[in-house]
Amino acid sequence: MGCVKLFEDYLPRRPYHTDDLISGLKINKKEKAKLARLIQPNGPTHRYWMVFDLDRTDAGMHWDNVGAPAPNLIARNPANGHAHLLYLLRTPVRTAIDGKTAPLRYAAAVEAGLRNRLGADRGYSGLICKNPINSHWITHQWQADPYTLDDLADYIDLTPEKAREKPVEDYGLGRNCILFDQLRAWAYKAIRQGWPTYEQWLNACLDRARGYNINFTTPLDISEVKHTAKSVAKWTHRNFNRGTFDDYVARTHTSRIQAIRGKKGGKANGKTKREQGILLLKSGAAVQEVMRQMAVGRATAYRWSKQI
Template identity: 85%
Template structure:
């Protein structure tokens, strides 16, 4: 199945879309929205695609120049060469509060690293992108298979363990992490101040989340903010009461300590896995030797071979 077909399959049920941003965004069922030039690629609960906005005339091949992974799809403007680069994730990252936070942080750090490597627009919100289904754009499919997060991590200057532990910058998925962290930290304390009923609590969480969001340089779409607020409100109201709160805090603290333990890896002698792998290829090492030593996938090594 081609990536354009997967793009269509993974569209939200009612995505934002438009033919012209000056006319604003509309919401319609997928069957109608998919005909527009610009469309929302990801819903509020799952991230299937990492999308980067390159405002340069050589955007279609710039990824190769800087040693970035081949995009699954590129949708390029025929008038000026500007493009959106789309990377498909093998396992979508759940951005809702009930998802695991470690994959979200890991994905956010990788996304920020790729943005820096590509020199992509920091102000791009990621809400909508050039629609590869629409014939207005020049569309190329460079990579047929979806990427794992570890595949993409091989191209950026970070270790998986460090990315899972550390805070990430205010960009893309990083905003989801920051909104989660700030809203949950507030909610864990605020719900104890009177133990409000659910509707009062939901309104309070939404008000607080909206306040955090407007402080972002590029705010999240309100649908994501509302979903996050509803998830936090629902989860905390269901799980927190006077009898269970102290026990929950103790268990969560222990789980976090366990989650950040493990082997160190990813960099050696100041080099990323990609740099090490290319050096090994140039010295005559086999693909299997590189896989065994660096613990990467065969697809990653073959992508490195293309760049040498």
């Protein structure tokens, strides 16, 4: 299956699209939207394509000159040579809050590294791209097979370990990481201020997410912001309510007490676990009873019994 066909298959169900940015973006079903010159390649929950914007006359072959991987697709403007380079991921990166954070951070680091190698436009938002289906553009398919993140990372000397150490950039998928981190950190604390209804909480999360988003050099599209806010609101409202929080506090308090006791060598009433066990044995308790009460193995209890 060619990559142009995959591009069509992976389009969102109702993507943004337009023939002219001056006239603004529209939203329609994929069957109609796919005929437009410009279209949204990725939905708000999954990233199938990494897209880079090169505003240069040799954009179609610049990737080879700088030692970057061959794009799966290039959609090039015949008038000036400017192009969008599209890299297809074998496993799409989930950008919703219920997705794993590590792959998202890794993908963000890979994307930023490729942008730097290609010299792509940092101000490109990634929301829409030149539609390789539309005949207005000159479309080339260079690489037939999709890439893994590790495949792409080979070109920028980046491993998952280095990606974890590398600060997330305010670019592309990095914005999703930053928005998640900021919104979740705020939500975990803020929901405890009055335990709002879901509708109140959703509106609060959306307001906060919009506030974080406007601080990005190139803000995320509002649909991605809304999806992130909804995901955070739903998850925290379901998992953080007065009852579950009280249980969490109680468990945490118990764990801390146990940790303190552990640091003191298991002391209770000023006596160590060993001293308590020996006292039980002296009082006539069987080895099995000492094992149960003191949560120790047979060898330990038997060794204590030899010290009576």
